[in-house]
Every structure is written in C-alpha cells, then in structure tokens.
Amino acid sequence: MSIDWNQYDPQDYFDELIALKGVPRQSARHLVQHLETLGGNELESCRQMAEATIKEMGVSFTVYTEEGNIDRAWPFDIIPRTISARQWERTAAGLKQRLKALNLFIGDLYDQQEILKDRVIPRHIIDDSKNFRPECVGVKPAHGVWAHICGTDLVRDADGEFYVLEDNLRVPSGVAYMLENRAITKRVLPELFQKDEIKPVGDYPARLFDTLMSLSPRRIKRPEIVVLTPGIFNSAYFEHAYLAQQMGAELVEGSDLVVGKDNCVYMRTISGLERIDVIYRRIDDLFLDPEVFHSDSVVGVPGVMRAWRAGNVALANAPGAGVADDKVVYAYVPEIIRYYLNEEPLIANVKTYICDDPEQRNYVVEHIAELVVKPANESGGYGMLIGPHSSRDEQARFVKLINENPRNYIAQPTLSLSTAPTLVGEGRVEPRHLDLRPFVLQAEESYVTTGGLTRVAMNKGSLVVNSSQGGGSKDTWVVNGEAN
Amino acid sequence: MLSKVAEKLYWTARYMERVESTARLVSVYDSLLFDLPQEFDISWYNLVTLNSSESLFEKEYANRSELNVVKFLLADEANPSSMLSALNMVRENVRTTRDVLPYDYWEMVNELHIFARGNIRQGIFRRARHKFLGQMIKGCQQINGSIMGTMSRDASWHFLRLGRNLERADMATRLLDAGAVIQILSEAEIHMLIGQVVWGNVLRSSSADLSYRRTMRSAVRDCDVAAFLLYDPHFPRSLHFCLSAILAAVKKLPNSNEVVEKLQRILKTRYELENSQRLGDEFRDYLNQLQLDLGGLHLQFSQTWFSLEQKDTA
Numbered sequence: 001m002s003i004d005w006n007q008y009d010p011q012d013y014f015d016e017l018i019a020l021k022g023v024p025r026q027s028a029r030h031l032v033q034h035l036e037t038l039g040g041n042e043l044e045s046c047r048q049m050a051e052a053t054i055k056e057m058g059v060s061f062t063v064y065t066e067e068g069n070i071d072r073a074w075p076f077d078i079i080p081r082t083i084s085a086r087q088w089e090r091t092a093a094g095l096k097q098r099l100k101a102l103n104l105f106i107g108d109l110y111d112q113q114e115i116l117k118d119r120v121i122p123r124h125i126i127d128d129s130k131n132f133r134p135e136c137v138g139v140k141p142a143h144g145v146w147a148h149i150c151g152t153d154l155v156r157d158a159d160g161e162f163y164v165l166e167d168n169l170r171v172p173s174g175v176a177y178m179l180e181n182r183a184i185t186k187r188v189l190p191e192l193f194q195k196d197e198i199k200p201v202g203d204y205p206a207r208l209f210d211t212l213m214s215l216s217p218r219r220i221k222r223p224e225i226v227v228l229t230p231g232i233f234n235s236a237y238f239e240h241a242y243l244a245q246q247m248g249a250e251l252v253e254g255s256d257l258v259v260g261k262d263n264c265v266y267m268r269t270i271s272g273l274e275r276i277d278v279i280y281r282r283i284d285d286l287f288l289d290p291e292v293f294h295s296d297s298v299v300g301v302p303g304v305m306r307a308w309r310a311g312n313v314a315l316a317n318a319p320g321a322g323v324a325d326d327k328v329v330y331a332y333v334p335e336i337i338r339y340y341l342n343e344e345p346l347i348a349n350v351k352t353y354i355c356d357d358p359e360q361r362n363y364v365v366e367h368i369a370e371l372v373v374k375p376a377n378e379s380g381g382y383g384m385l386i387g388p389h390s391s392r393d394e395q396a397r398f399v400k401l402i403n404e405n406p407r408n409y410i411a412q413p414t415l416s417l418s419t420a421p422t423l424v425g426e427g428r429v430e431p432r433h434l435d436l437r438p439f440v441l442q443a444e445e446s447y448v449t450t451g452g453l454t455r456v457a458m459n460k461g462s463l464v465v466n467s468s469q470g471g472g473s474k475d476t477w478v479v480n481g482e483a484n
Numbered sequence: 485m486l487s488k489v490a491e492k493l494y495w496t497a498r499y500m501e502r503v504e505s506t507a508r509l510v511s512v513y514d515s516l517l518f519d520l521p522q523e524f525d526i527s528w529y530n531l532v533t534l535n536s537s538e539s540l541f542e543k544e545y546a547n548r549s550e551l552n553v554v555k556f557l558l559a560d561e562a563n564p565s566s567m568l569s570a571l572n573m574v575r576e577n578v579r580t581t582r583d584v585l586p587y588d589y590w591e592m593v594n595e596l597h598i599f600a601r602g603n604i605r606q607g608i609f610r611r612a613r614h615k616f617l618g619q620m621i622k623g624c625q626q627i628n629g630s631i632m633g634t635m636s637r638d639a640s641w642h643f644l645r646l647g648r649n650l651e652r653a654d655m656a657t658r659l660l661d662a663g664a665v666i667q668i669l670s671e672a673e674i675h676m677l678i679g680q681v682v683w684g685n686v687l688r689s690s691s692a693d694l695s696y697r698r699t700m701r702s703a704v705r706d707c708d709v710a711a712f713l714l715y716d717p718h719f720p721r722s723l724h725f726c727l728s729a730i731l732a733a734v735k736k737l738p739n740s741n742e743v744v745e746k747l748q749r750i751l752k753t754r755y756e757l758e759n760s761q762r763l764g765d766e767f768r769d770y771l772n773q774l775q776l777d778l779g780g781l782h783l784q785f786s787q788t789w790f791s792l793e794q795k796d797t798a
Contacts (some may be wrong), residue, residue, distance in 0.1 A: 001732070055598060055599070056591055056594050056595050057594070058579070058590060058591070058594045156638070186750070227583075231581055232579070239577070241582045241583055242582070244583035245582050245583035245584075245587070248583075250485075250486055250489070250583070251489075251580075251583045252486060253488070254486075256486055256487075256488055267486060268486065268487045268488075269485055269486055269487060270485050270486075270490045270738060271735065271738035271739065272738075272791040273738075293757055421525075464758060466591055
C-alpha cells in the first residue's frame with residue numbers, strides 16, 4: 001500500500017510538508033507526489049537501504065549505558081523536511097544578526113562591560129554566571145569573535161514562524177550528521193534531486209576551514225589546524241573525525257599536544273614537535289587546561305590557556321564564550337541585539353520568564369503546570385520540568401528549587417512544535433514533532449548552513465528530540481520555489 | 485604527521501594483512517588435507533602451532549578437532565590473532581584514523597566487517613568455507629587495491645607499507661618453519677611425494693606456487709622453496725622483497741638512519757641453502773633469529789616514530 005495523504009492529520013500543529021489535509025506545501029509538492037507513487041514495499045526497501053547505508057558509512061553516535069558504551073547507528077527517517085528558500089533567506093539573516101550581537105556582547109563582558117554599566121542586563125546575572133570565566137578578561141581574540149561556531153536551535157510554533165529556542169555557543173554538535181543525512185538521501189531518493197531545486201549543503205567543511213584559517217596568529221601560508229577531541233568514547237567522536245577528515249586537519253587528543261616554555265602549542269609528530277596555530281576544540285572549557293580549570297582533566301592540554309592568552313594559538317570557540325549560553329542571558333538576547341546593533345531582532349525568542357525577577361517568578365510558580373521550567377546551564381534536555389506532563393510532586397519540587405535559587409531557572413510556555421510526516425510502518429506515515437539546528441560561522445565573514453540538522457522525536461506525541469533520548473533525524477531541504 | 489596516527493596506520497596494515505593471510509591459510513589447508521594419506525600425521529593443529537598460539541588454544545578447547553581449530557583461527561574473539569579479532573582491530577584503528585585515509589577505505593572496512601560477522605558460520609563449517617574465505621580474501625584485496633589509485637604516497641602511505649611488509653615477512657618465516665617442523669618430525673617416513681605436498685602447500689599458502697615454477701624452473705624441493713620464499717627479489721611475499729619494501733619506505737621517513745642500518749644488516753645475513761642437505765634444526769635456528777630480528781625492527785619503529793616520549797625541542 002502506498003501512502004494515503006488524506007489519512008495524514010497534523011491536527012492543530014504546523015506541519016512542515018502538509019498545509020491542509022491532502023494538500024502539500026509548495027516546497028514539498030514534488031516530494032509528496034513522489035512518495036505517493038512509491039508502494040509500501042518500495043518505501044520499506046528505501047528505508048532498509050538507508051539503514052544499510054548508515055551502517056556501511058559507519059555513521060554512529062555513542063550512548064552511555066550501565067553496560068558500557070554502545071556505538072549506535074544513527075536513527076534516520078527517510079522522508080526529508082522541506083523549507084522554502086525564501087523563508088530560509090530571512091532566517092539565515094536573522095541567525096547572522098544574532099551571532100554578531102552575541103559576539104559583541106561576549107567581547108564586552110570580558111572587556112569594559114558597558115552593557116552592565118548601562119543596566120541593560122543586571123550585573124548579578126553575570127557575576128553569578130557559572131560560565132563567566134575571569135581567566136578570559138582582557139583577552140582580545142582575532143576579529144573580536146569569541147563564538148566562531150554556533151548551533152542555534154530553532155523551533156516552529158503553530159503560527160508557522162521560527163523561534164530561537166537555544167543558542168549553543170560552547171561545543172555544538174550535529175553538523176556531520178546534517179552532511180551525512182544528505183549523502184544518505186541522495187542514495188535513497190535520487191530521482192527527486194532531478195525534479196527539485198534542492199540547495200546543496202556540502203560546503204560547510206570548507207567554510208569551517210576558512211573560518212579557522214582566518215584565526216591563525218601566524219601569518220603563514222599553511223597554518224596548522226587541529227581538531228581536539230576528548231577521544232573515541234565521546235558521543236560526538238564520529239563527528240570530530242569526520243570534520244577533521246573533510247578539512248584535512250589533524251584529529252588530536254590532549255596527549256598529542258604539548259605547550260612549550262615559549263607558550264606555544266606543539267603536537268607530537270613522527271619528525272618531532274610541530275607548532276600548531278588553531279585548535280578547533282571539542283572539549284568543554286573546564287576540561288581544556290588542567291593548569292587553569294579542573295586539575296584532574298585527562299583530556300585537556302596543560303598550558304593551553306597560557307598559550308591562548310599570549311596570542312600564540314587560537315581556540316575555537318574561545319574559552320568563556322559559554323557565558324552567553326546561559327538561559328537567563330538568552331532571555332535578554334533581543335535587548336542585546338538592540339543594544340549593540342541598533343536593529344530589531346529578525347528572529348524572535350520563545351517567550352521566557354526569568355525567575356530571578358520577582359514578578360515573573362510569581363507568575364511561573366502560579367502557572368507551573370502549564371510551563372516548561374529549565375535550569376540556566378544544562379544542555380541535552382536534562383534537569384527540566386515539562387509542566388503538562390508532570391506530577392504534582394515534581395511541580396512542588398521545582399517550585400522549591402526555583403525559590404532556593406531563582407537565578408538558575410527560567411520558564412517557557414509549552415510549545416506546539418511543528419510536525420512532519422515520518423515513516424512509522426510499511427507505507428504508513430504519522431506526524432512527529434521536530435526542531436532544526438542550523439550552524440552559524442563567524443570570523444572575518446559570517447556563514448549559515450543551508451537548512452541544518454532536523455531532529456525528530458520518533459515517539460508519538462513526544463517533544464524530546466535529543467539523540468541520547470530517543471530522537472532521530474531527517475534530511476533538511478531548502479527548496480527553491482514560492483514561499484510556504 | 486601525528487605519531488599516534490602513524491602507529492595506528494601501521495597496525496591497520498598489519499592487521500589487514502593478518503586477516504588476509506589467515507583466510508588464505510585456512511583455505512589452503514582445506515584442500516591440502518585431502519591430498520595426504522590418512523595415516524600421515526599432519527593436522528589442522530599445525531595452524532595453531534604456526535601462530536604460536538598453543539597455550540591459548542589448549543586453555544579453551546578440549547580437543548584438536550578441525551572444527552575447534554578453524555573456529556579458533558577464524559572466529560574466536562578471545563584469540564587476538566583470529567581473523568575476526570584482526571578485523572575488529574582494523575576497524576578500531578581505521579575508526580580513529582579516518583582523517584588520513586581515503587573515504588572509501590573506512591566504508592569498505594566497515595562493509596567487510598559487517599559481512600564477516602554476519603557470515604562467519606559459513607567459514608567454520610566445511611560446505612561453504614571455501615566460498616566464504618574467497619569472499620574475505622577478495623574483500624581484503626579490494627580494500628588494499630582501493631588505496632593504490634587514490635592515496636598520496638606521503639608518510640601515511642609509508643607507514644601502511646611498513647606494517648603490511650613486516651607482517652608478510654613474519655608470515656614467510658613462519659610458513660617455512662612449519663614446513664621444516666613437519667619435515668623433521670617425519671624424516672623417517674617422508675618420501676618424495678609427501679615432500680612435494682608439504683612444500684607445495686607452503687608455496688600455496690603464500691600464493692607463490694605459480695611464481696615459484698616460473699622463476700625456479702624446478703620441481704618443488706625444500707631448499708628451492710626456502711630460497712625462493714626468503715631471497716627472491718621479485719616475489720612480493722618473499723622475505724627479501726618485504727624487507728626491501730620496508731627499506732624503501734623507511735628512507736622516506738624522518739630520523740631513519742638507525743633503522744636503515746639495521747635493515748641492511750638483516751638483508752646481508754643469508755643462510756647457505758644447498759640442495760644436497762635437508763632443512764633441519766640449524767635452519768630452524770636461522771628462522772628463529774630472523775623472527776627475533778623482525779621483532780627488533782618493530783621495537784625500533786616504535787621508538788623512532790610512535791613513542792610519545794620525544795625530545796622536547798620547544
């Protein structure tokens with residue numbers, strides 16, 4: 001049996017592919033038609049082919065379990081998610097604007113702190129921030145940029161508009177999966193690439209390379225760039241290796257690097273020590289340098305902060321950039337954009353209540369059963385309360401947590417995340433919720449990926465898209481054509 | 485190039501070679517045993533001896549049946565030199581050196597790994613064994629072939645060459661030793677026909693039978709086989725060919741003076757092989773010394789290029 005689109009019902013959610021029952025959006029017209037011509041068997045064989053391809057390409061991520069670490073195949077849904085090119089242009093401009101402002105903000109915090117003096121953001125928010133690093137004060141990274149690589153999480157609400165849910169400015173991951181998703185789809189649905197004008201995504205590694213090159217402190221022809229990974233047991237190791245390969249950079253671990261008395265960073269090679277210029281580090285700030293941060297870190301490089309402060313090596317992202325990742329700071333981003341750029345934000349934030357503010361806190365406590373409460377500095381969807389799906393006990397526990405440490409919590413309304421048709425059985429599709437993580441680069445120039453990584457909550461009704469918690473992904477097509 | 489990466493490439497090639505040579509060995513033995521008289525005491529267990537894995541085997545298995553030996557050699561993951569273990573190691577090493585290998589390499593290794601794990605039973609039972617092993621060998625050749633036309637002859641390439649050729653050189657000495665052992669054990673009863681079968685088998689295990697005939701233009705005789713597998717300058721699995729390949733690779737790598745000297749020393753020592761004399765204990769001592777030399781080479785590679793404790797030049 002082939003897909004019966006008249007049976008597909010996205011209810012009140014915004015669906016990425018289907019505008020009204022049986023009517024596809026412009027950007028998805030060819031895709032939906034094509035899927036209709038495939039029988040259930042053919043769809044099933046496409047699905048199996050994708051699965052085999054993923055295994056053969058070795059696209060995997062690591063899951064930590066009590067039984068040890070498992071290298072799991074990447075969960076993938078073969079039906080792409082489409083976005084019209086026109087809408088994407090607007091969104092991309094908004095993402096660049098946002099990162100530009102955030103970088104000015106981070107630079108200001110580690111310099112004159114004008115924004116605090118002007119009382120746009122209360123000083124104690126920054127003083128109490130877990131991710132503000134006094135070690136970074138006074139450092140002037142190249143181009144004034146601290147967060148060179150950013151993986152912004154976007155969601156679409158019922159009104160069909162994109163909203164920013166999070167800015168990930170520390171070590172965002174997922175871009176390799178975005179690239180591999182496209183490679184898989186090209187093998188599974190090759191016919192569609194003839195019919196539709198689907199914008200390519202493959203230039204990311206080259207743009208990342210250019211971005212990193214432009215940070216080199218030495219003005220030499222071939223700066224040495226390395227990708228610093230915590231190692232094979234990290235959940236994103238696959239991506240670290242993939243990006244290093246695509247850029248022709250060395251993939252190194254902390255033990256491969258050494259900082260000399262001259263405050264330069266060297267790697268251990270077959271011909272001895274060789275100086276390196278740029279480190280794309282995929283290790284958290286606090287594990288980066290045991291001389292400065294966690295002294296028991298075994299994945300870091302002793303002395304690398306000395307070298308960075310001396311201007312002998314570039315770190316991407318710069319240490320301390322995570323200060324803008326704080327979810328309380330997030331609530332101020334629209335103000336930050338106005339303050340530094342004198343522009344209106346092109347993409348809105350999700351409505352956010354700051355528990356630090358007494359009035360807003362009261363609102364949160366009273367409406368806790370309707371809201372999503374998040375700690376200010378967690379990622380991966382941990383430590384949060386989803387009001388409508390929670391028990392009274394859990395709600396009471398969070399009220400207590402909020403009152404004890406209001407600075408550490410924010411709350412947001414429960415979003416109606418958009419959906420897209422997802423294969424759930426032979427020839428059967430059902431709506432599943434999803435989000436979108438585009439990747440934004442900034443150095444001398446800015447760049448935004450074409451689309452990004454679409455993450456899907458594979459379980460019916462679920463809003464959790466994290467791959468560590470049952471999420472999967474889809475290829476993301478930015479398609480030329482009329483707006484949705 | 486990073487020391488760590490160099491070491492992993494070296495091991496990738498060694499294990500890759502081990503996968504292929506194990507598949508080849510089992511496959512050749514399969515047909516050899518049909519040719520020998522029943523009462524002649526040459527058994528599957530020789531393959532365990534050949535790999536110096538007797539104690540591990542005895543620990544795990546109650547008897548030396550064909551099934552047990554083949555399982556031990558192909559599928560047993562407790563045996564670090566089984567075909568499957570070696571393939572696991574290839575995959576692990578490639579997984580962490582993907583950034584320097586051509587993209588296809590990883591994908592093909594992955595495919596072969598999936599194929600081997602999924603079909604390993606076919607290798608253990610006799611009926612499908614030949615076909616399965618043939619596919620494994622083809623898989624290995626495909627992987628090795630893939631880099632011929634796509635990989636730069638830079639340091640990465642040279643470390644792959646070091647690994648592949650050291651493993652091959654080691655295998656050549658082991659195969660000859662296995663032949664000599666059978667010959668000594670059965671000195672009394674051995675006659676021309678069996679000698680032909682045994683030494684013919686040594687040749688086939690290195691896929692050397694055809695080249696041997698064309699080069700030596702003689703019947704299969706112990707001394708000629710030994711001379712061919714040790715000193716033939718053109719056959720890619722002979723000891724000297726492998727050592728010369730290592731020498732050529734080493735000369736392209738930094739800080740290689742001491743390694744070059746050592747290689748030249750090993751290449752100079754030749755064993756007098758005269759047709760009148762049988763290959764006995766003295767020959768085995770020579771082979772034993774060669775294996776020690778090869779082990780010494782490995783250590784020197786490791787000290788020269790892989791060790792993390794390098795002089796701090798900063």
